[in-house]
Amino acid sequence: MNLSNMIKYVKVKQIFAFLLLLIFCHGASSGAVQFTSENFDKTIASTELVFVNFYADWCHFSNMLSPVWDKAADLVTEKLGSDRVVLGKVDCDQQDSIASRFHISKYPTLKLLRNGHPAKREYRGQRSAEAFLTFLEEELRDPVKVINSTDDIKQEKKGQVIGYFDSRESTNYRSFEKMAAALKDECHVLAGFGDQFRHMRPAGEDAVMVRKAGSTEDITHPALDIMNTQKLTDWAQRACVPLVREITFSNAEELTEERLPFMILFHKPDDTETPQRYAKVVEQQLFSEKEGINFLTADGLQFAHPLHHLGKSKDDLPLIAIDSFRHMYVFPDIKDMETPGKLKQFIDDLHSGKLHREFHYGPQTPAPAVPGTHPTTPPPTSPPESVFKKLGPSQNRYSLLKDEL
Numbered sequence: 001m002n003l004s005n006m007i008k009y010v011k012v013k014q015i016f017a018f019l020l021l022l023i024f025c026h027g028a029s030s031g032a033v034q035f036t037s038e039n040f041d042k043t044i045a046s047t048e049l050v051f052v053n054f055y056a057d058w059c060h061f062s063n064m065l066s067p068v069w070d071k072a073a074d075l076v077t078e079k080l081g082s083d084r085v086v087l088g089k090v091d092c093d094q095q096d097s098i099a100s101r102f103h104i105s106k107y108p109t110l111k112l113l114r115n116g117h118p119a120k121r122e123y124r125g126q127r128s129a130e131a132f133l134t135f136l137e138e139e140l141r142d143p144v145k146v147i148n149s150t151d152d153i154k155q156e157k158k159g160q161v162i163g164y165f166d167s168r169e170s171t172n173y174r175s176f177e178k179m180a181a182a183l184k185d186e187c188h189v190l191a192g193f194g195d196q197f198r199h200m201r202p203a204g205e206d207a208v209m210v211r212k213a214g215s216t217e218d219i220t221h222p223a224l225d226i227m228n229t230q231k232l233t234d235w236a237q238r239a240c241v242p243l244v245r246e247i248t249f250s251n252a253e254e255l256t257e258e259r260l261p262f263m264i265l266f267h268k269p270d271d272t273e274t275p276q277r278y279a280k281v282v283e284q285q286l287f288s289e290k291e292g293i294n295f296l297t298a299d300g301l302q303f304a305h306p307l308h309h310l311g312k313s314k315d316d317l318p319l320i321a322i323d324s325f326r327h328m329y330v331f332p333d334i335k336d337m338e339t340p341g342k343l344k345q346f347i348d349d350l351h352s353g354k355l356h357r358e359f360h361y362g363p364q365t366p367a368p369a370v371p372g373t374h375p376t377t378p379p380p381t382s383p384p385e386s387v388f389k390k391l392g393p394s395q396n397r398y399s400l401l402k403d404e405l
Contacts, residue, residue, distance in 0.1 A: 159240030
């Protein structure tokens with residue numbers, strides 16, 4: 001073979017190999033990212049939106065969703081890229097620490113994490129690749145409303161977080177944007193830029209303030225480090241969204257849709273002191289639990305039915321109970337409410353299943369046997385069923401997984 005033919009032969013082989021590579025890459029499907037303890041925290045810390053499918057291999061509906069989820073991951077990467085959005089999946093049997101952290105109790109559960117913060121509401125929409133793409137496109141919409149003057153700030157039913165910046169390019173504003181994304185479902189977020197807001201920026205420094213729902217008064221944090229996104233988000237959430245909310249018949253449906261267990265202080269309507277003490281305890285001792293439980297107060301006379309369900313009446317008020325949406329459990333003694341660690345342990349016992357087990361089978365550590373007798377097992381009991389789940393949204397309003405796949 002002469003030199004000319006050898007060169008042609010090599011070029012043909014190179015072109016053929018290149019074409020095969022193109023065909024392979026085009027036809028390959030990467031699917032969703034398989035999360036483990038090694039890559040999960042790193043991904044959620046560095047990605048704006050992480051959409052997670054918590055599944056179990058033995059679950060029929062998990063297996064039905066799996067190919068749809070992988071198809072959605074490829075579609076989202078194609079349309080939106082992978083810099084801001086990642087679709088991932090967690091095998092809850094293999095990664096039980098991650099599943100426990102997010103209180104996963106049914107499969108599949110779909111949760112969205114924004115800058116590491118889980119959205120309170122699970123995804124309950126249609127299970128299709130196109131629907132997942134549409135959902136994420138909406139979630140990527142800019143959560144910050146730009147204002148041209150302070151006259152653009154109106155009184156709102158939700159709390160408002162308002163930032164004043166020299167420019168959009170500042171490091172402070174990038175941190176503010178991440179905070180806005182994390183709180184987009186809970187607060188209205190507004191921002192003003194430039195010289196027209198110089199009077200709102202003392203000493204020329206960027207500033208962030210909050211207006212509580214229904215208020216026209218601004219709350220500022222004198223030592224707030226705006227560049228620290230975590231601290232900014234925690235402060236804005238505390239100021240904008242009360243940790244303890246009142247549940248009524250008009251907002252019960254909205255609260256149950258968040259699908260978090262309720263810890264409720266039932267009190268008499270003329271008792272204003274106990275709710276204030278309860279709110280203080282939650283703020284000081286239980287802030288870290290806010291992603292896993294809703295802290296509420298309730299008029300014990302309006303909600304007499306749940307009290308009756310617990311075997312209680314208005315004469316037992318005030319009292320604290322947890323409604324897990326399966327059962328209701330009463331905090332043993334409200335006098336211990338302010339004792340450090342008592343309410344935290346009550347919540348931990350809910351998430352570990354201890355409350356449920358002990359309601360059925362008595363204390364986990366049996367009392368010492370009386371000499372000459374045989375230890376006895378306490379008879380099973382049945383904790384009261386959840387009442388508040390009946391106030392939740394009708395399932396007929398949503399497309400359930402079993403009806404869609």
